[in-house]
Amino acid sequence: MNATTDKGLAERGMGFGLRAISRLAGSDVLDRLGIRRQVERALYQGAKNGFRSATAASRTFKAAQKLTKPARQAHGKSSGLFDVTPDDEQQMLQEAVRGFAADQVRPAAQAADAACATPPELLAQANELGVSMLGIPEELGGVMHEQSAVTAVLIGEALAHGDMGIAYAALAPGAVATAIGHWGDADQEATYLPPFAGEDVPAAALALLEPRPLFDPLALETKARRDGGDWVLDGVKSLVARAADCELFVVAAQADGLGPALFVVESSTKGLAVEPEPAMGLRAAATGRLVLEGVRLGGGALLGGGDPAVYRECVDRGRIGWAALATGTAQAVLDYAIPYVNERTAFGEPISNRQAVAFAVSDIGIETDGLRLATYRAASRADRGSDFAREAAIARRLATDHGMRIGSDGVQLLGGHGYIKEHPVERWYRDLRAAGVLEGGLLV
């Protein structure tokens, strides 16, 4: 079968309406021709493209001030001592976000998951807590004098204890602001950063991931080709948080002569489109695909001068962010499972009196603590300007392997009750798998 015929069938399918598709699907003609799979795929694509829409109209990003040089947050200094205690400022922020996560986020999580959207007022409240401005230098309205990966990790962990999907939705704009705060030139900073420190924080997303198996952020299929002084981008980005609402993107693309690089893309730019891409989890983040077709950007769109080290750092910082979210959600599993297994009785006593149950709880506790410490270490190295690629990779590995296991054990400990939506563990099962899949999206 050739592609034209596939598409024809699919298009006819859309035209016939569902009854016809059903009839076609029920007949054995597709199997006889050996094209059932192709037709199904084409039908899926056809249906999906039917939902493709333009990106949101962006506000006019305009520099309110002129900087002579880019503003940068300083690296922190080490006290030279081992310490697992956050500083006072971090503890305050952590407490505030914990309270918000417990009082507002957790109660809203199930509905947000079902609706594939986070209520705007929740996102606004998160912004009021300052989650989007951690990476903004003080000169541009930020509040943090020094780099704040550790603070970002503590906030991510606390938010994800409420809900990982809502955390992704809430933290996505901050990833863009932090990217520009770290690597933007004077113009980019002055143009894009002030709104992120203001009252009306734009939806924004850092788009690295592409939809294919064995995705490697160092080998992108999204291409940026030079055309005179411009860049022209083509490709597809996957699982972008709040894609349809975003006013600003930072997009990773393989750039002519540079390798993988980051580009600042306003949502009103021609050639952009979004498609809903609901997934297994993180549904509250309203994930979508960002399609770039001949997207023409000025030379000033390139972030960090296309330095390959900047791009690698971006990948690594994103992974620390996901490890932080996984830590928070893993802790949520533990905190939920403990009272459950203590109260649930079987064979005349609490099921937690059995080693098989109790040891599963121990392992969740042990691996969550290990993941947390590894994540903190990666972030604190980043803040001090030490190499952290290894530590970020380790945090990601732990989040991937143990996060998944914890999600699974959380459901297992609740048995059949864990499988139904009356309890949040089935959502955490779905969400925790994301830690090993997502690249970018977050940035600490």
Add this chain to the structure above:
Amino acid sequence: MIDLEIPKKFRPLVAQANQVATEVFRPISRKYDLAEHEYPKELDMLASLIDGMNEGSDIGGAGATGVRRDESDKGEGNRNGSNLATVLGVIELCWGDVGLLLSMPRQGLGNSAIASVATEEQLERYGGKWAAMAITEPEAGSDSASIRTTAELDGDEYVLNGEKIYVTSGERADLVVVWASLDRSQGRAAIKSFIVERSNPGLKLDRLEHKLGIRASDTAAFILEDCRVPKEALLGSPDIDVKQGFGGAMQTFDNTRPLVAAMAIGVARASLDETRLRLAEAGIEIDYTRPALAQPAAAARFLAMESDYEAARLLTLHAAWMADNSRPNSLQASMAKAKAGRTAVDVTLGCVELCGSVGYGESELLEKWSRDAKILDIFEGTQQIQLLIVARQLLGKSSAELR
């Protein structure tokens, strides 16, 4: 301020311990693995050196002297003290050789027990001696509350009777700290530890074990036959406090478990370091930014093992740091021991697999490390005992509820 690096002030200690591991332990590692029960005389000079290190600084040394909690030192703010220093030193030395560390004169677990709970008079009397620890019996391993060795007061002396096995450095030590019951009808509260001179005629060496690993370390079995010790040899309080129960005796373990975890970290890192070199020779370099699944399977496997190693390492440092800051760390100590014990076994065996016959053969030390590692998931509380302790704490359960 969150900072999980090795503290600056301990870096010289770490470097020194690493030097000892490289220059003293590694060259004789295979020799004493093959010559089980032979005394590693090379360690005598080293032990004196370490005694000197302990005397000359307040940051612990490389062994078991630094686990005493100093209540007078509850200062404000973040403290990095002897617990962290000792853990860091032990990691480095066990990167050299676990069996040899366990054979270090005057660095036995008995020394830890004495350092942790002895009175000033006892410290005076027994300080500077090498002390082994005798808890396990043929019929009581993990269930140390059910030991059968008894201690009866007779005038100014206790008379000990029973059988003890798995006494590390039992033959070589000057002292053996023996756990015995003052009154078996009163259960765990009656269990006390007694310092017995190795020369005591009532303490009879029965045999030395032949083991899977840590062969440089002698593992003795004793028979205690009307073994008389002075009243002052009892460690801690002679009162049988049923309310306090086993807590007193078990407290030692909160301090020693991070040390055994540290041993596991050391041997795991030895295997990882060696395997990284071997893989590089085979053309496999680990790229930390490229996804594991986009790299060769060997690199992905290595990264997974290294990640668990790092989690275990940080849990261990965390447990020691809590002790330094006078925070109860029973939960963290057991978490560290559980994670480090199982990780050391997985990592060292995994490295043998990655290195193939080079890993499996005796020409290199990888196979030895994987044999040495297994004991670390067993002694000072098995994996399962650690999981029990962790579970009881997390679930708020007593040992009667969760058995």
